Amino acid sequence: MSKSPSQLNLAPATRAAQALHAMDSRTGAVVPGIELASTFARDEDYELRDGYVYGRNDNPTTRQAEAVIASLDGSAASLLFGSGMSGFVALFETLDSGDHVVLPQIMYHGGLEWVRRLEAKRGLQVTLFDASDPDGLQNAMRANTKLVWIESPTNPSWDVIDVAATAEIAHTHGALLAVDCTVSPPVTMDTLALGADIAFQSATKYLNGHSDITGGVISFAAEGPLLDEVILMRTLQGSLMKAFDAWLLIRGMRTLYLRFERASQSALAIASHFENHADVEAVLYPGLATHPGHDIAARQMKHGFGGMLSVLMKGGEAAARDVARYTQVFFPATSLGGVESLIEHRKTVEGPQSLVAPNLLRLSVGIEDVRDLIADLEQAIERAG
Numbered sequence: 001m002s003k004s005p006s007q008l009n010l011a012p013a014t015r016a017a018q019a020l021h022a023m024d025s026r027t028g029a030v031v032p033g034i035e036l037a038s039t040f041a042r043d044e045d046y047e048l049r050d051g052y053v054y055g056r057n058d059n060p061t062t063r064q065a066e067a068v069i070a071s072l073d074g075s076a077a078s079l080l081f082g083s084g085m086s087g088f089v090a091l092f093e094t095l096d097s098g099d100h101v102v103l104p105q106i107m108y109h110g111g112l113e114w115v116r117r118l119e120a121k122r123g124l125q126v127t128l129f130d131a132s133d134p135d136g137l138q139n140a141m142r143a144n145t146k147l148v149w150i151e152s153p154t155n156p157s158w159d160v161i162d163v164a165a166t167a168e169i170a171h172t173h174g175a176l177l178a179v180d181c182t183v184s185p186p187v188t189m190d191t192l193a194l195g196a197d198i199a200f201q202s203a204t205k206y207l208n209g210h211s212d213i214t215g216g217v218i219s220f221a222a223e224g225p226l227l228d229e230v231i232l233m234r235t236l237q238g239s240l241m242k243a244f245d246a247w248l249l250i251r252g253m254r255t256l257y258l259r260f261e262r263a264s265q266s267a268l269a270i271a272s273h274f275e276n277h278a279d280v281e282a283v284l285y286p287g288l289a290t291h292p293g294h295d296i297a298a299r300q301m302k303h304g305f306g307g308m309l310s311v312l313m314k315g316g317e318a319a320a321r322d323v324a325r326y327t328q329v330f331f332p333a334t335s336l337g338g339v340e341s342l343i344e345h346r347k348t349v350e351g352p353q354s355l356v357a358p359n360l361l362r363l364s365v366g367i368e369d370v371r372d373l374i375a376d377l378e379q380a381i382e383r384a385g
């Protein structure tokens, strides 16, 4: 008898490409449909038919996308949200006033802004640590630390944080570790296997990869009260990812492994090309052997360093802004992880409180021909001259 797909021990890329071998059992369609219903009828005994009640709680298409991500992340459960930020908010809503959280000084600015609001308005205790200081995290820990939140590589300086070592420190202090692995998705980093309790991603980025939805996912290493509470927050806040977006996400994830591999190759080629360029002060990319976090990155990012890098221009802020203005192939837009390459002057996007260097340009490398991307940057640098 032939084995079912779940018994075949298939590689993650196969599971993603086939959306867990999804098929409409009635028609045989190899692409499943979208379930748009916002409410679900009970059976003749007034019981739920398949656990579905109402569209704000749950949706079959969203659940299908969650199953794919749970399989790639190796999680006990993965929850999808309408954006990365709404997932972040739901998780941080589970904390009480007086709880202590530890986060890196440089991280996704929207998350930091929300944490600062909770600190000011709800009495959350917050310590930010310097991710480049080997003792930074250890010194930030306290007896009441509930959660350590890290990002690796950190956006947009691409410092690499050792996830396994961080998990050990967090757990020694009785805290949970959550990792924002938006730029190091399960293609390359097994965040939960490295010891994290929670793997978070903005699904807007690599998971979907086509810049046509926003989404967020939280994957939990274990079931338990925290998972239940985050589900409750998502239901009460109405932040579940909607069915149509979940369907697009399932489609996007079919090519996740191909896209990530191509973006990683091209980003390394671009980083190597511009590393010693006369107009460039430095290139920040964990894939370069000269990057201070390269060895840790090589250990924990097993299949590519991703498509994100930053370039520091010798001509300062003016030169950086000019380069972003003059590119013709790169789009001067925010976000990352899509098939099209983007460039942005990150300090402008983050605002005056930003700690990002004013001469920094953040590149999100897509899947175009890398020769076009290098030529585009060369002509923009020359024009900015």
Ligand SMILES: Cc1ncc(COP(=O)(O)O)c(C=O)c1O
Pocket: 083, 084, 085, 086, 108, 110, 151, 155, 180, 182, 183, 201, 202, 203, 204, 214, 215, 216, 335, 336
């Ligand atoms: C690393 C990282 N985390 C979280 C987010 C927030 O995700 P979203 O924009 O989907 O709300 C972003 C968005 O840019 C991000 O880059």
